[in-house]
Amino acid sequence: MAPSQDAAGTVRPAAVTARGWGWRHAGRAKPAVHGLDLDIAPGERVLLLGPSGAGKSTLLHALAGVLGDITDDGEASDADESGSLLVDAAPPRSQRGRAGLMQQDPETQVVLSRVGDDVAFGAENLAVPREAIWPRVHEALADVGLSHLPLDHPTSALSGGQKQRLALAGILAMRPGLILLDEPTANLDPDGVLEVRDAVARSLDKTGATLVVVEHRVSVWKDLVDRIVVLQPGSAADPAVLLDGPPDRVLIEARTMLAAAGVWVPGYVPATRARAAVPAPGAGTLLLAAEQLAVSRERPRREGFRKIPPAPVQEGVAAQVRAGEALAITGPNGAGKSTFALTLAGLLEPVSGKVSATLDLSRGAGIDPYRWKAEQLISRVGTVFQEPEHQFVTGKVLDELLFGPRHLGHGADRVDELLERLRLTQLVDANPYTLSGGEKRRLSVATVLAASPQVLILDEPTFGQDANTWAELASFLSELLDAGTAVVSVTHDAEFTAALGGAELRMAAAEAVAP
Amino acid sequence: MRQELMLSGNRALLARANPLSKFAAVLLITGVLALSIDWVSASVALAFELLLFPLAGLTLSLLWQRGWPLILAAAVGGWSTSILAPDSGRILLDAGIWTMSEGSLQLGIGFLLRGFAIALPAVLLMSCTDPTDLADALAQKARLPHRFVLGTLAAMRLVGLMAEEWQTIGMARRARGVGARGSVGQRVKATLGQSFGLLVQAIRRASRLAVTMEARGFGGGSRTWARESTFSVLDLWVVSGGVLVAGLALFAALSAHTWNMVWLGS
Numbered sequence: 001m002a003p004s005q006d007a008a009g010t011v012r013p014a015a016v017t018a019r020g021w022g023w024r025h026a027g028r029a030k031p032a033v034h035g036l037d038l039d040i041a042p043g044e045r046v047l048l049l050g051p052s053g054a055g056k057s058t059l060l061h062a063l064a065g066v067l068g069d070i071t072d073d074g075e076a077s078d079a080d081e082s083g084s085l086l087v088d089a090a091p092p093r094s095q096r097g098r099a100g101l102m103q104q105d106p107e108t109q110v111v112l113s114r115v116g117d118d119v120a121f122g123a124e125n126l127a128v129p130r131e132a133i134w135p136r137v138h139e140a141l142a143d144v145g146l147s148h149l150p151l152d153h154p155t156s157a158l159s160g161g162q163k164q165r166l167a168l169a170g171i172l173a174m175r176p177g178l179i180l181l182d183e184p185t186a187n188l189d190p191d192g193v194l195e196v197r198d199a200v201a202r203s204l205d206k207t208g209a210t211l212v213v214v215e216h217r218v219s220v221w222k223d224l225v226d227r228i229v230v231l232q233p234g235s236a237a238d239p240a241v242l243l244d245g246p247p248d249r250v251l252i253e254a255r256t257m258l259a260a261a262g263v264w265v266p267g268y269v270p271a272t273r274a275r276a277a278v279p280a281p282g283a284g285t286l287l288l289a290a291e292q293l294a295v296s297r298e299r300p301r302r303e304g305f306r307k308i309p310p311a312p313v314q315e316g317v318a319a320q321v322r323a324g325e326a327l328a329i330t331g332p333n334g335a336g337k338s339t340f341a342l343t344l345a346g347l348l349e350p351v352s353g354k355v356s357a358t359l360d361l362s363r364g365a366g367i368d369p370y371r372w373k374a375e376q377l378i379s380r381v382g383t384v385f386q387e388p389e390h391q392f393v394t395g396k397v398l399d400e401l402l403f404g405p406r407h408l409g410h411g412a413d414r415v416d417e418l419l420e421r422l423r424l425t426q427l428v429d430a431n432p433y434t435l436s437g438g439e440k441r442r443l444s445v446a447t448v449l450a451a452s453p454q455v456l457i458l459d460e461p462t463f464g465q466d467a468n469t470w471a472e473l474a475s476f477l478s479e480l481l482d483a484g485t486a487v488v489s490v491t492h493d494a495e496f497t498a499a500l501g502g503a504e505l506r507m508a509a510a511e512a513v514a515p
Numbered sequence: 516m517r518q519e520l521m522l523s524g525n526r527a528l529l530a531r532a533n534p535l536s537k538f539a540a541v542l543l544i545t546g547v548l549a550l551s552i553d554w555v556s557a558s559v560a561l562a563f564e565l566l567l568f569p570l571a572g573l574t575l576s577l578l579w580q581r582g583w584p585l586i587l588a589a590a591v592g593g594w595s596t597s598i599l600a601p602d603s604g605r606i607l608l609d610a611g612i613w614t615m616s617e618g619s620l621q622l623g624i625g626f627l628l629r630g631f632a633i634a635l636p637a638v639l640l641m642s643c644t645d646p647t648d649l650a651d652a653l654a655q656k657a658r659l660p661h662r663f664v665l666g667t668l669a670a671m672r673l674v675g676l677m678a679e680e681w682q683t684i685g686m687a688r689r690a691r692g693v694g695a696r697g698s699v700g701q702r703v704k705a706t707l708g709q710s711f712g713l714l715v716q717a718i719r720r721a722s723r724l725a726v727t728m729e730a731r732g733f734g735g736g737s738r739t740w741a742r743e744s745t746f747s748v749l750d751l752w753v754v755s756g757g758v759l760v761a762g763l764a765l766f767a768a769l770s771a772h773t774w775n776m777v778w779l780g781s
Contacts, residue, residue: 066729101730107676108723111669111731117647120741125732133741156675170731297682347686374694383690389715390687393708407692433715451692 011207013042014098014177016063020083022240023058023067031080032058036240038229042177045204045211047221047247050231051261052436052466055240056214059231060180063212064101065092087178097126099178100171104186104464106160109167115141115158116151118166122174133173140169143206144199159333161192165199172203179204181213185220186464189333189492193220200224216466218258219266222247230254262438262466270471272499276482281503284322287361287455287486288344288369288381292353293317295336295343312351313339319505321455321486323360326477326502329490335507337490338386338459344488345383345457346370361454375407382453386460388444389433397435397443398428404451418446421476438469445473449480456480458489462496474499527572527643529753534649535656536750540757541636547761548632553775554621556768557628563760564635571643582638589630597623625775646671651744661738669724677717684712 018038024031033055040046048056061067062085085091087098100122102109112118119137128136141147144165158166164184171179181200185193201224204211215221218228228250230243243254251258251265258265295317298310314336321327321344329337342348344355346369356367357380365376372380385391394400401415401424419425422442427435432443441461448456456477462470477487477500491497497504529537548560568578579586596619598608603618615623650668654661693705728734768774 061726064730066726096732096735099730101726103723103727105720105723108720109727110672111724111728112647113672114647117741121728121733122731123739124741125735125738127735127737127739130739130741130743133739137741156672167727174732342686345690347689374689374692377689378692383687385683385687385690387683387687389719390684390712391691392712393688393691393693404692447691 011175011209012177013208013210014087015042016040016178016210016212017086017089018083021062021085022080022082023055023062024080025058026079031055031082033062033231033240034235036083036085036231038241038244040210040212043208043210044227045225046213047218047225047228048212048214048231049218049228049258049263050242051233051263052438053233054231055233056231057182060101060182060212060214063087063092063178064099064180065095066101097122097174098176099180100174100176101180102164102167102171102182102184104183106163106167106187110155110158110163111170113155114151115146115149115153115155115166118155119169119173122170126174136173136175137169140172143172143203144169145195145202159192160188161195161333164188164192164196168196168199168203172207175207176209178210178212181211181215183215183464184213185215185217191332193217197221197224216262216464217264218251219264222251222266230258259467262468264467268467269495270467270474272471273475273478275478275501278501279324281325282320282322284324284484284486285360286320286322286358288321288355288357290317290319290340290344290353290355293319293340293343293355294351294353295339295348296351297339297342297348299349309351312336314507315352317353317505317507319344321488323454323486324481324484325486326481326500327486327488328497328500328502328504329488329507330492330497330504331507332509335509337507340507341457341459341488341490342383343370345381346372346377347383378404378448378451378453379408380453381455381457382448382451384444384448384456384458384461386463388440391444391447392432395431396428397424397430397432400432400443400447401450404447408451412450414452415450418450422446422472437464438466441465441469442472445476453485455486455488458487458491460490460492462491462493470496527570528749529567529571529639530643530645531749532643532753533656533744533746533750534644534652535744536746536753537640537644538649540753540760541640543757543761544636544764545633547765548629551768551775552622552625552629553768553773554625554628555771555773556764557625557632559767560760560764561628561632561635563763564632564639567756568635568639571639573639573642577642578635578638581642582634585634585638586631589627589634592630593623593627595623596626648742648744651740651742655740655744656746662734665733666728669728670721673717673720673724676720677713680716681709681713684709684716688712 016038018036021036022031022034050056058067087095092099110118111121116137119140120133123133123136138147146162146165146169155166185196188196197220213221213225225247228245228247229241230250231240232238232242243250255265259268294312294315296310296312300310301308317340319327329341331337339348343350349370355369357369361380365372365380369377369381392400393403401418402412405412405415419428422445424443424446427439432440435443461473474496481487481500487500544560548557598613598615598619600619600622602614602616605617606614607617607620608615646668650664653659654664688709693708694701
């Protein structure tokens with residue numbers, strides 16, 4: 001094993017060399033990457049762009065030495081590797097700890113339950129002597145701006161941005177020469193995005209390590225990287241690298257192409273359909289109202305014979321949902337926005353206060369949406385969850401769409417229209433779990449709308465979405481609003497809020513959250 | 516929803532002992548108690564345990580909060596034993612098919628006390644032992660394979676996440692029209708569907724976590740330990756305490772002629 005650092009523990013930046021490298025995952029017909037030629041010099045900082053399916057994540061996993069399908073004794077299973085991919089002069093797999101990888105989902109970037117232990121984990125695995133580990137842990141925590149936390153602080157109490165910074169600290173403690181970030185901020189709110197970006201910038205300035213980052217949102221990383229590489233889906237005819245050069249040049253040369261591929265190039269807000277006529281605020285028919293609402297995800301706790309109501313994350317909230325009007329719920333992380341929306345949607349029981357449906361919405365089902373039967377709920381209030389997979393209930397796209405209408409016992413006339421409108425017609429026989437991120441998002445919106453609810457509630461609908469899906473979604477929702485549906489969205493996305501118009505309910509942080 | 520097993524920030528004396536010695540002491544005590552249904556050994560052990568539990572940082576109300584299901588189970592077990600066990604001696608209560616006699620009441624009390632005396636050390640052990648420290652001790656002192664121990668530890672963290680995920684999937688499915696209310700058949704069907712959804716998410720999370728761990732160098736041959744698992748004089752006291760309590764319980768029951776091996780019957 002080639003050590004990542006010299007005796008003093010300073011980092012030796014890594015070089016990357018790919019020559020005709022390709023990879024086909026086991027059980028797939030097409031290679032994920034084909035014919036990649038790429039040189040990255042030690043200490044270079046590279047932003048990797050490209051449409052989904054261009055093999056960006058596959059490349060990062062390969063560089064991290066964790067690309068699956070090869071057994072421990074080095075024998076390939078069904079997967080195919082071609083050409084060569086080297087870190088320094090050796091295959092990544094043979095050099096544990098030379099590269100550190102951060103993935104998208106913060107929950108799975110944390111391994112252990114105490115902050116200090118989690119940072120130490122990688123160094124332990126590399127057999128760093130105990131007396132050298134703790135100084136590294138302290139240094140890494142300071143580098144990512146988490147040194148104010150005690151070492152035994154529970155990792156479960158961290159915010160998403162803090163979890164990603166903790167993961168970065170765990171990587172830094174290994175002193176890797178190559179840092180690989182796979183959409184590290186896709187699941188974070190705007191503050192979290194900056195926290196992580198700045199922590200990465202600081203640690204790179206200090207260690208001089210090589211960086212390869214994959215991310216849709218170019219503006220976040222543009223000033224930090226010194227090179228942008230654009231990949232395209234692998235094929236025999238085209239080289240894997242489409243464009244390669246300094247950020248400014250690539251962004252000028254390829255602006256149109258990148259925007260068309262759904263990349264968020266800086267300063268680009270995709271065009272969306274404007275509303276036909278924005279109604280005067282409060283003019284639409286009142287459908288749903290919240291008064292003095294206190295919300296919590298926790299159910300009442302039982303301690304012996306006593307029932308203790310949970311502490312609300314937010315209280316005294318009032319809101320009105322009106323036909324044909326958009327309502328955006330905004331505010332910092334941890335303010336209880338999603339919890340409020342789920343309570344409004346009749347999915348969580350209020351801790352106190354009430355949610356009441358007007359007669360125009362309830363149509364005989366009663367005033368309290370939480371008491372409605374599931375069938376009554378879906379034809380009145382539809383909720384689209386942040387993670388589309390949570391809502392899939394069948395094994396086929398078409399069945400997903402027919403599920404609601406079948407339950408309600410009415411025709412499927414809206415299904416064809418939705419398939420067409422959300423570009424799912426080609427996918428009717430596909431398994432929902434196998435779709436791309438954007439397709440999953442479109443499907444989850446379509447399935448909820450198939451039941452024709454009068455109120456549509458969306459939880460962070462634009463998180464992690466590329467610019468194309470974003471624009472489609474915003475345009476589609478503006479059509480729905482014109483048709484008289486009420487649209488409530490929990491979002492951090494100011495451009496999305498602006499595209500839909502309507503009222504904004506800003507929630508303040510319920511409690512002091514550590515920075 | 517996610518209640519940590521260990522009391523967070525527990526600085527009590529027993530929290531500083533090595534998990535392995537605590538485990539050994541608990542095993543000794545519960546081992547002796549499991550051998551006999553008699554009220555003497557159980558009450559001797561219980562008396563000592565009640566004296567000791569402040570050392571684990573517990574108070575009576577905390578004990579009730581954490582241990583109430585076990586305490587209730589022991590009480591129900593004691594009650595049913597006293598009314599259902601074969602009668603002997605004077606009949607104390609006669610309610611048709613249920614009778615309680617001196618003999619069956621004694622057996623019932625023995626059962627109840629034994630239940631308490633076995634449950635209490637488990638609650639005690641859990642409240643003053645951090646899972647990470649337990650894993651350290653198992654890998655470094657008991658020499659269990661570190662891949663297995665650390666893999667289990669990391670997976671345990673996911674269990675807490677899965678509890679939250681279960682609630683979210685339940686809501687997400689209600690929003691699709693899958694009612695978790697209704698007839699028994701509908702509920703079973705809904706639960707099965709929800710379990711499948713959870714399984715998918717669990718596998719996704721687990722494989723991502725596995726990649727994270729591998730990318731941090733996990734799975735190689737040798738590794739070092741940032742936290743050294745050590746034995747101290749305290750551990751000698753803990754194990755001796757276990758031996759003493761178990762021994763005294765056994766001795767008391769033998770001298771009172773109440774020792775009653777479970778497999779020999781009454």
